[in-house]
Amino acid sequence: MNIVSYCPNSLRTGAADAADVGLYGPEVARVARTFHEGFDRYAATPLVRLKNLAHDLGLGEIMVKDESQRFGLNAFKVLGGSYAVARHLARLLDMPMSRVSPQLLRSAEVRKKLGKITLVTATDGNHGRGVAWTAQQLGMGATVFMPAGSAPVRAENIRKTGAQCTITDLNYDDTVRLAMQHAQQTGGVLVQDTAWDGYEEMPLWIMQGYTTLALEADEQWRECGLRPPTHIFLQAGVGSFAAAALGYFTAVWGDAAPQAITVEPQAADCFYRSFMAGDSASHAVTGHMRTIMAVLACGEP
Template identity: 40%
Template sequence: MIVNAGRDPAWVCAAAPTAAVRDFHRSLPGYAPTRLADLPDLARAYGVARLFAKDESNRFGLPAFKALGASWAIHRALRERTAGPVTVVTATDGNHGRAVARFARQFGHRAGIFVPDGVHPAAVRAIRDEGADVTHVPGDYDTAVRAAARAAGPAGTLLVQDMAWDGYERVPGWIVDGYGTLFAELDEQLRGHGITHPDVLVVPAGVGSLLQAALTHYRGAGAPPGTAVLSVEPRSAACVLASVAAGHPVTVATGVTSMAGLNCGTVSSLAWPYIRRGLDACVAVDDAEAAAAARRLARHGVDAGPCGAAPLAGLAAGLAAGLAAGQTGGGPVGAALGLTPASTVVLLVTEGAAANPAAS
């Protein structure tokens, strides 16, 4: 676990277009805010005042938050095209591809989804059941992303990838904007508990797009100050942690992990400036820690897959390392997060158990 030496407390970014995005999501069939679960027993167990889980196990009938970004990005991209039907193309470890397939079909288009090694056959079937053509790409997630980008070259195709690189940033930016609805809901739900903002937000990170959305929300113009953001990744694919440690983007080799949606080796180029200046600290956890966290959340009524449980695992790892400010050994990480017995902590539980059949 490391503190981000590049964190700039004075840094403020442009605010996200949350109102327009949320109005769009509200117009879609089946929209409803996902629940914010209050977990008082876990708060006591981890020594904080309040602990909440933003539970994304059912978002538009899909078992993960990805529908928010996919739906808005496809809508925005199609709005700029005058041609007829297109094939929407993306690479995925599971949830993003299924969401792209769902909304491509809902908006009257086809989808071509590229999956790397390690995606569970049940996840592939779920994507096919959305009407998509699925292509297996031997290799890791980055290899599948390159294959999807090549396939999206011809006319009549549209790449909707949740990762940016030089020359491909508009669509990933719309995906990040789409995730803003999650944080708008969270604001309202916390206000219902008399809380203006989390003291600590724990975010699972793959390529960093959800992390970018969180940092945009809590570091944007007009945002209330005082929210520390901690990212969590698999130890076998900790590209955010490695990049923060190096002070520049680093590509890491990835292994096999039950946290399939976080099994990414390269940080999105669009997310990196936000991470560099806005993220407070990073932690990496292993599959056993994520599985234990999922079991613990289940005992408290939260249905979480390994990616969704990673934030609780990350919080536990942080506490084990002496994160609490003022605690003996808390050191610079504790100071960075300001975690105290009076803190309100929010975990982004980004997927339900149904999103990850490999872990069941």
């Protein structure tokens, strides 16, 4: 496993070429959380204090956001997919997100107005399950493609929601391209957390959905009376979660934001390679990426 410490200057609020971290800030996060609160099973996942480990390592605090309890799906990814779908439907309905809720979207009136919709995505597991769960909750169809080597139990969990799920003989990035082609050919709605030229809005909405997690964590350690953390560890597959969380905390604290440390599998170390190259370009890992960190086996940042 590669662990890379990296906090890009382009995310700093004072930089001339600064990214618009307001896209992931508290105001956006509160809108996303309000939508998520509309699901019956919503509850803020716990921020767990690992006191003994912190003591053994000589650190003040170690805290872990326990996403095993998120909507009963054992993963945070549903936050992104569900919010992105809601944003897409809000646009179709010509409604502001402040008026959109799961209850509204599954109402007979709205379903009749929207007609039949099928969500399409590629996944290593958790994102696809979240999209399929969202389709089930809102009365839609879902088609999910998984890369070669995916665990059959992950595919079966996706099928239990009523979605179609196929394990391909392709790697993750080629499976994303397959999902894109399928959506184009069938008129489905592609809900993908990987961005490319011409496909950036849906991934942005997915990233904004992840800020619910960051907002919860922010409120939780403040409620504990703790100072802001000095370091934050963020897992990176294609990078959408890591960028969204870092965007939130940079929007909140600016130059005082925690140092971000990205974590990824050694067999899929596209961010490590990109950071080490130092040329501001993305560098991909190709071929089949064998790792037990299956849901992070993504070769293209």
